[in-house]
């Protein structure tokens with residue numbers, strides 16, 4: 001339960017309620033109800049021509065399907081539906097329409113006699129490039145301490161908020177050299193999620209995932225221009241964007257090497273624009289988790305930005321030195337867990353198991369320094385897991401696998417490969433047994449289920465990059481399709497993409513800016529049966545079934561919030577599929 005507890009919550013403050021809800025839901029038997037209008041579900045954005053292409057069709061007794069030109073009766077492909085099977089997470093009986101062999105570019109719909117046609121989708125060679133750019137631009141639009149200008153944001157331009165140039169050291173973080181009330185400067189960084197606070201732990205996996213996207217696909221990201229203020233300089237935009245948060249993270253390291261857990265208001269800001277938010281902000285308690293996440297990200301950044309030293313003079317060396325000082329602090333303080341002070345009510349990100357953070361930091365320091373003592377300090381669990389903010393062990397395997405041809409003799413290359421392949425193989429096995437042809441199972445419908453899907457996809461892509469098993473790439477595609485509409489409610493979960501889009505994200509800027517359409521490229525949390533926010537909603541959830549429990553309403557923070565750690569795998573996976581299925 002304890003492990004599930006940390007997967008369940010974006011913050012642990014609502015953990016008790018979360019545990020209760022899940023145990024209640026587990027006892028419910030799900031009845032399948034067919035909504036004819038939602039009968040054919042497909043990735044509403046579409047596909048690359050060479051991609052695995054599958055639609056999910058409500059079982060109706062039909063045995064065949066066709067692909068038609070959008071809005072016409074011109075059949076361009078015909079195929080057989082698979083036998084009906086039930087997906088436990090939604091309780092539906094469905095059939096699969098596999099049209100992977102169809103590779104012609106254009107706009108299409110899936111047709112099954114007796115059912116409404118599927119939403120429209122495109123097939124194009126650059127089908128995911130724009131979504132990838134939008135997903136990255138989410139970070140620009142959520143930068144703290146800077147105005148977002150019309151030139152780069154159009155109607156989403158806004159004033160600067162939260163300068164964080166005078167941040168107060170909270171009592172929980174006080175030392176002899178920085179007593180309570182000391183003022184430090186800690187500007188920049190990204191707003192974490194629907195709120196305006198900045199948390200090192202969640203910044204860890206988010207920043208790493210963007211850096212990994214670049215490290216794995218540098219040619220793609222070097223050519224990408226995402227219309228941010230730094231577009232057109234000598235640095236890939238994804239690295240400009242990551243630097244906005246890295247610059248903030250560096251300021252969060254105390255003089256002794258330890259790293260503050262978060263920079264926060266005492267209470268959440270209201271649903272206001274950033275410039276109306278509180279300027280009284282605090283750095284709170286140094287923790288082992290924050291310090292190790294910081295060490296891992298800085299060690300990673302040190303090696304990646306080495307080639308951009310002329311753009312960021314001295315950064316690479318400073319990042320490594322900061323990482324090593326953080327590591328040393330964590331060695332001396334191995335079990336300092338986060339304890340929320342009584343006067344602070346914002347998100348906790350309180351991780352009770354920091355062995356995975358230690359392993360990840362050790363792995364990144366080893367890869368960057370080639371110092372064997374770091375490799376020997378890694379003690380990773382035997383089974384690798386799908387990453388989340390509190391479970392970062394597999395990030396170590398991702399980086400070790402990426403660099404396996406360039407490690408010292410101490411590294412066990414076979415072990416590294418085995419860990420990557422075992423997790424991909426487990427996820428593939430689930431995919432092949434799934435009526436929906438996705439790795440997502442009932443237990444995956446936690447708070448932020450869409451990020452679970454995309455982190456699963458990211459791990460499948462690591463398996464594919466390691467050993468070129470095409471099934472791994474196809475299983476990753478299926479999970480990407482899932483978040484873009486091939487799901488139990490026939491909805492895209494990315495703002496601005498698909499024919500049925502989220503319109504009311506739990507996100508202060510989206511709520512307060514007076515613009516109907518949320519900025520494109522934000523992944524919302526997605527279905528979960530937690531419903532701990534139901535009493536705050538004027539309309540009821542339509543279903544208690546995990547894969548259908550979703551409300552496109554700002555009240556539903558468990559299903560419609562956005563977060564930096566959720567958008568990061570959207571960037572990674574959309575970019576990877578754009579590159580790998582071309």
Ligand SMILES: [Ca+2]
Pocket residue numbers: 230231232233234235236237240
């Ligand atoms: Ca640039």
Ligand SMILES: [Ca+2]
Pocket residue numbers: 351352353354355356357390391392
């Ligand atoms: Ca952990």
